[in-house]
Amino acid sequence: xxxxxxxxxxxxxxxxxxxxxxxxxxxxxxxxxxxxxxxxxxxxxxxxxxxxxxxxxxxxxxxxxxxxxxxxxxxxxxxxxxxxxxxxxxxxxxxxxxxxxxxxxxxxxxxxxxxxxxxxxxxxxxxxxxxxxxxxxxxxxxxxxxx
Numbered sequence: 139x140x141x142x143x144x145x146x147x148x149x150x151x152x153x154x155x156x157x158x159x160x161x162x163x164x165x166x167x168x169x170x171x172x173x174x175x176x177x178x179x180x181x182x183x184x185x186x187x188x189x190x191x192x193x194x195x196x197x198x199x200x201x202x203x204x205x206x207x208x209x210x211x212x213x214x215x216x217x218x219x220x221x222x223x224x225x226x227x228x229x230x231x232x233x234x235x236x237x238x239x240x241x242x243x244x245x246x247x248x249x250x251x252x253x254x255x256x257x258x259x260x261x262x263x264x265x266x267x268x269x270x271x272x273x274x275x276x277x278x279x280x281x282x283x284x285x
Contacts, residue, residue: 139200145279147201150194157187162255168247177244181237188234191227212276219268226262
């Protein structure tokens, strides 16, 4: 999926990759300081990261159909990458929805929230690593014939 000749999936992934760990950091700050402003800022990061992450998942699914069927390793890795990150984004979206409904009351802002979001962010980085391998090792989405 391209917009003005540029792939959309790699454009969108930077937002959840930055905003969801930022939510974790701000949740930790809220938990340790009790400052509600950190929770509010984290909630905005969570909501935006989850929304743009879901758009990235849609673009990624569309892009996955362009992988040549002969490239079995890339297809397998793309399926793992898509499943992991899709599942993580679904969980983040559920947390974001619950947070939206509870706002301004903090949701998952205590010790359990820090642990859950920490595990999700670590898993997100693992899924993103797989996406990087698709680009740099398997050249998915890259036209090697362009100058």
